[in-house]
Amino acid sequence: SQTIHQWPATLVQPVGSPLSLECTVEGTSNPNLYWYRQAAGRGLQLLFYSVGIGQISSEVPQNLSASRPQDRQFILSSKKLLLSDSGFYLCAWSVLAQGQNTEAFFGQGTRLTVV
Amino acid sequence: DAKTTQPPSMDCAEGRAANLPCNHSTISGNEYVYWYRQIHSQGPQYIIHGLKNNETNEMASLIITEDRKSSTLILPHATLRDTAVYYCIVRGRDDKIIFGKGTRLHILP
Numbered sequence: 001s002q003t004i005h006q007w008p009a010t011l012v013q014p015v016g017s018p019l020s021l022e023c024t025v026e027g028t029s030n031p032n033l034y035w036y037r038q039a040a041g042r043g044l045q046l047l048f049y050s051v052g053i054g055q056i057s058s059e060v061p062q063n064l065s066a067s068r069p070q071d072r073q074f075i076l077s078s079k080k081l082l083l084s085d086s087g088f089y090l091c092a093w094s095v096l097a098q099g100q101n102t103e104a105f106f107g108q109g110t111r112l113t114v115v
Numbered sequence: 116d117a118k119t120t121q122p123p124s125m126d127c128a129e130g131r132a133a134n135l136p137c138n139h140s141t142i143s144g145n146e147y148v149y150w151y152r153q154i155h156s157q158g159p160q161y162i163i164h165g166l167k168n169n170e171t172n173e174m175a176s177l178i179i180t181e182d183r184k185s186s187t188l189i190l191p192h193a194t195l196r197d198t199a200v201y202y203c204i205v206r207g208r209d210d211k212i213i214f215g216k217g218t219r220l221h222i223l224p
Binding site for chain 2: 034036043044045046049057059088090092094103104105106107108109111
């Protein structure tokens, strides 16, 4: 069966420090991968979307970047964190089946606090 | 931008059916209607999706109007564990998943 792993679950980082969040998917191949952020009390904002290795679409200009070095690995990074980067970060995946994207499956999220 | 409109919040008595409406008047012919919910501090959970026919699974039923401009998610016997934010999403074959503000459903004991 397919599973998604996202870590760490919680993270406290000082302003100006770098960030690396990793997400991996098991049990499927060539998934579409997503990074979302949810600020406190707000909705889910799509940050990055990837349909394959090295193919990443940035949805919102910001202090973050994403990379997909392997088919089932998606990494969210920042060189210098801002206070406004605090939030709940979620990774998700979906696949194309019978010409249609399946439902998306979400990881458990990383709660990032920038201090 | 999200292609759907939902009421910001709703209440429902425990044990009763919860009917959550969604407007998607600009939906195109190849776009599906998806529903997800997010329980506090967790990732969103898929509930159901449909194209034009009504759908039912173990969690809920989805009623889509004939013109496809609106839909209703029905939780037949709401429990306290159904308290969550419910998101209605319109999505095509290759589309990204864009969440709107959703409906915060409160189940009242």
